Amino acid sequence: MVEIITDSICDLPSQLTEQPGITVIPLNILFGKEFYRDGIDLTTEEFYRRQSEGVVIPVTSAPTPSTFAEAYDRLAEATDEILVITISSELSATYKAAVVAIGLMKKRCRVEVVDSRWAISAEGLIVVTAAKAVRAGANLDEVVAVVQRSIRRVDMRATFDTLEYLKRGGRIGAASVLLGSVLNVNPIITIRNGIIHPAGRERSRAKAIDYLCNFAMSYSHIEEMAIEDATTPGDAEELAERLSAKFPKERIYRCKTSPVIGTNTGPHVLVLSLIGDR
Amino acid sequence: MSQVKLLSGRELRDMFVAATDWLEKNAPEVDALNVFPVPDGDTGTNMTLTMRSTLEEAFRAPDHSTSAVAEAIAKGALMGARGNSGVILSQIWHGLAKGLAGKELFTGRDFAKALTIASMEAYKGIDNPVEGTILTVAKDMAAAARSQVDNGEDDIMLVVEAAVKAGRESVANTPNLLAVLKEAGVVDAGGQGLYTILEGALHYLKGEVAEAQLGKPGIIVSNVPMLAKTAQMMAADENPYGYCTSFIIKGQELDPDKIRLKLKKKGESLIVVGDKSVVRIHIHSLDPGGVLHMATSLGTVHHVSIQNMDEQHQDFVEAQQGDIPAADIGVIAVVSGEGLASVFTSLGVMAVVPGGRTMNPSTKDLLQAVEAVASDKVIILPNNKNVILAARQVQALTEKTVKIMPTRTIPQGIAALLAFNSELDMETNLQAMKKARLAVKSIAIARAARSTQLGKLQIKRRQPIGFLDGRLVAVADSLVGVLAKTLARLDLAKAEVITVYYQNDSGRLEIGPLIGSLREKYPQLQIELLRGEQPHYNYIVSVE
Numbered sequence: 001m002v003e004i005i006t007d008s009i010c011d012l013p014s015q016l017t018e019q020p021g022i023t024v025i026p027l028n029i030l031f032g033k034e035f036y037r038d039g040i041d042l043t044t045e046e047f048y049r050r051q052s053e054g055v056v057i058p059v060t061s062a063p064t065p066s067t068f069a070e071a072y073d074r075l076a077e078a079t080d081e082i083l084v085i086t087i088s089s090e091l092s093a094t095y096k097a098a099v100v101a102i103g104l105m106k107k108r109c110r111v112e113v114v115d116s117r118w119a120i121s122a123e124g125l126i127v128v129t130a131a132k133a134v135r136a137g138a139n140l141d142e143v144v145a146v147v148q149r150s151i152r153r154v155d156m157r158a159t160f161d162t163l164e165y166l167k168r169g170g171r172i173g174a175a176s177v178l179l180g181s182v183l184n185v186n187p188i189i190t191i192r193n194g195i196i197h198p199a200g201r202e203r204s205r206a207k208a209i210d211y212l213c214n215f216a217m218s219y220s221h222i223e224e225m226a227i228e229d230a231t232t233p234g235d236a237e238e239l240a241e242r243l244s245a246k247f248p249k250e251r252i253y254r255c256k257t258s259p260v261i262g263t264n265t266g267p268h269v270l271v272l273s274l275i276g277d278r
Numbered sequence: 279m280s281q282v283k284l285l286s287g288r289e290l291r292d293m294f295v296a297a298t299d300w301l302e303k304n305a306p307e308v309d310a311l312n313v314f315p316v317p318d319g320d321t322g323t324n325m326t327l328t329m330r331s332t333l334e335e336a337f338r339a340p341d342h343s344t345s346a347v348a349e350a351i352a353k354g355a356l357m358g359a360r361g362n363s364g365v366i367l368s369q370i371w372h373g374l375a376k377g378l379a380g381k382e383l384f385t386g387r388d389f390a391k392a393l394t395i396a397s398m399e400a401y402k403g404i405d406n407p408v409e410g411t412i413l414t415v416a417k418d419m420a421a422a423a424r425s426q427v428d429n430g431e432d433d434i435m436l437v438v439e440a441a442v443k444a445g446r447e448s449v450a451n452t453p454n455l456l457a458v459l460k461e462a463g464v465v466d467a468g469g470q471g472l473y474t475i476l477e478g479a480l481h482y483l484k485g486e487v488a489e490a491q492l493g494k495p496g497i498i499v500s501n502v503p504m505l506a507k508t509a510q511m512m513a514a515d516e517n518p519y520g521y522c523t524s525f526i527i528k529g530q531e532l533d534p535d536k537i538r539l540k541l542k543k544k545g546e547s548l549i550v551v552g553d554k555s556v557v558r559i560h561i562h563s564l565d566p567g568g569v570l571h572m573a574t575s576l577g578t579v580h581h582v583s584i585q586n587m588d589e590q591h592q593d594f595v596e597a598q599q600g601d602i603p604a605a606d607i608g609v610i611a612v613v614s615g616e617g618l619a620s621v622f623t624s625l626g627v628m629a630v631v632p633g634g635r636t637m638n639p640s641t642k643d644l645l646q647a648v649e650a651v652a653s654d655k656v657i658i659l660p661n662n663k664n665v666i667l668a669a670r671q672v673q674a675l676t677e678k679t680v681k682i683m684p685t686r687t688i689p690q691g692i693a694a695l696l697a698f699n700s701e702l703d704m705e706t707n708l709q710a711m712k713k714a715r716l717a718v719k720s721i722a723i724a725r726a727a728r729s730t731q732l733g734k735l736q737i738k739r740r741q742p743i744g745f746l747d748g749r750l751v752a753v754a755d756s757l758v759g760v761l762a763k764t765l766a767r768l769d770l771a772k773a774e775v776i777t778v779y780y781q782n783d784s785g786r787l788e789i790g791p792l793i794g795s796l797r798e799k800y801p802q803l804q805i806e807l808l809r810g811e812q813p814h815y816n817y818i819v820s821v822e
Contacts, residue, residue: 099582099583099584100582102567102570102582102584103525103570103574103579103580103582108571110567110568111567112567113584114586115586148586177626177700181624181625182620182621182624182625182808183621183624183625183692183777183806183808184804184806185625185696197701198699198700198701199699200697200699201696202696203696203774203775203777203804203822204774204775204804204822205804206774206802207774207775207822
């Protein structure tokens with residue numbers, strides 16, 4: 001069976017990531033001199049509490065190649081096919097670390113590293129399709145083909161109440177045009193070709209949620225959907241409820257935005273990711 | 279600078295510095311040419327990055343002898359080679375270093391000889407050399423340099439000049455040799471890159487500092503009749519491209535020829551270059567894992583890079599097609615008042631045309647703004663019904679595409695601007711902006727300019743009056759009172775955002791209690807107050 005490795009950016013709920021066959025490599029967070037592994041040493045709640053205290057500004061770093069290499073070697077004991085799906089290489093050095101790690105492996109095993117070109121739950125849904133293909137008995141080449149197809153079909157929109165965190169993290173990309181507004185606006189962003197792009201701006205949180213809702217409603221057919229929030233489960237629930245006519249609520253993956261992403265978005269991020277046809 | 283007869287290693291290095299700068303300027307254009315072997319649009323970037331690594335090493339040369347610098351150049355290129363073109367380039371510099379080995383100083387004759395060895399080495403590194411590529415251009419340049427020397431010329435400048443001239447013709451001829459270039463209507467990207475490098479070196483030799491700093495290299499236009507450009511540039515066959523895999527093996531007694539033989543069946547575009555201790559490998563393979571496994575059995579593996587070319591190609595094609603024309607829409611707004619102007623500017627308008635007290639700029643004022651902005655497509659937000667007509671006049675007076683979004687109030691203008699997305703095309707934007715414009719309610723509060731009667735409303739001069747979407751709907755004895763009355767005509771329980779643009783600080787103070795009671799009565803409301811400094815109107819309010 002193909003073993004799947006992904007990074008903690010994919011924000012998949014733990015009931016999925018704890019399944020056999022999926023290994024999550026954590027990114028790292030530094031609060032001053034304190035070092036944490038995303039989702040392991042630092043829970044999402046604890047992170048946002050500390051972030052909002054604002055005493056130390058957290059920074060993030062990609063996993064080291066050796067972290068990946070250790071995972072490869074460990075999994076290679078039981079499999080000879082490993083698929084690694086990472087956050088967009090434009091946003092993090094994680095992809096590079098995963099590739100370099102191939103050269104550091106001690107065991108022999110075929111490893112394919114795929115740059116998802118996405119992040120957060122959009123990346124997560126790509127992992128979901130890969131895991132489903134593996135369960136259906138696909139071999140590594142077949143799973144890679146499924147993943148490539150998902151990369152092209154997935155889409156996502158995210159809103160939050162300020163772009164300041166994204167700007168501070170240096171990842172604002174083309175969405176920088178949304179910066180600097182004298183009025184309060186809720187920016188809406190997406191990812192295109194691996195980097196962050198502006199998708200719109202709304203005057204209120206309620207309108208931003210309308211935007212996410214309309215975005216999903218514009219699809220004629222939806223195969224997978226994920227809704228994620230960091231500290232606003234009420235908004236996520238409202239969105240899921242409003243979309244239930246379009247897509248069964250119980251099939252929506254409900255995700256929590258990981259601290260590493262939270263470092264770049266702030267606590268009020270709300271994300272809708274889906275795979276489907278317009 | 280006078281003519282140079284004998285050059286040192288330091289001058290060789292400076293030739294490379296000039297060449298790299300020159301190439302760097304041209305990198306995006308060279309990227310755009312890239313169709314062979316894989317149309318992923320990165321040849322110029324890869325060659326530039328390879329040259330940069332080459333330079334880094336050149337500056338680390340142990341001394342300034344020609345041979346030491348040339349050797350450092352070859353080493354830097356080998357270590358930093360990126361992509362197909364970069365690896366071939368590194369092989370060319372490897373040959374150049376071979377040709378200049380043992381030289382303290384060098385002449386035009388030495389350089390011509392080194393170029394010849396360089397072109398031969400380039401062919402040797404490749405499993406199946408294809409003509410109409412960088413290889414052909416290298417060969418033709420070397421031949422021209424050699425024949426210049428055979429005619430008795432030993433001046434380096436004239437030798438390089440002959441090579442550059444031959445390179446230009448050779449690049450222009452590449453579509454005759456390689457069908458995929460002809461189909462795409464381009465010259466070979468790698469060939470163009472190599473030509474540009476030598477041209478940069480020639481600028482240095484001629485002492486053309488200003489030309490090198492201010493000029494820009496051009497892409498050679500072929501006079502070969504091109505076939506029509508196809509929508510999707512494809513390499514000759516439509517097989518999947520697989521993974522562009524490159525890395526370095528370090529070890530002892532490595533044999534590039536044996537490694538080449540071993541890897542031959544593992545993929546396409548195989549290049550193996552190097553010596554006994556360091557070998558650089560570049561291959562397009564469907565199984566990069568297998569290639570790496572083989573490599574680790576020979577020595578230690580470094581600088582591994584695996585790129586999915588199908589995806590790169592897809593991105594390249596998408597980048598060639600979409601997005602590009604849409605990015606150049608500019609928005610111009612007619613706005614009076616410093617505070618309001620800064621709101622519009624902060625939301626991305628390219629120009630603000632001051633409306634003056636009456637909000638009536640001339641067609642000429644608008645035309646000037648349209649001509650001044652850097653975009654060929656312009657949307658005008660008149661923000662007043664009296665400006666819409668003047669704005670429409672502009673359309674006939676300019677070559678630019680001008681669209682009028684007929685916003686009648688400042689709140690409509692801001693709502694429309696918020697809906698604008700510079701990454702979308704004109705039609706999509708106009709639709710979104712129209713929808714946003716119609717979704718907002720605009721209130722304006724002012725003092726009556728004269729006594730009048732409007733319908734049932736008796737108005738005295740200087741009495742506060744309230745407009746809702748341009749219609750006079752309320753009159754009262756205080757400014758705040760009339761604002762409250764005007765707001766009362768709307769169902770605020772369904773509203774989400776109220777933005778109040780006040781004229782001055784006393785206006786802000788006076789409105790405090792009203793805002794407080796609104797917040798209490800409608801907790802869902804998000805209320806924002808901003809200093810608009812607009813003339814005439816004490817308050818402008820948007821309700822969304």
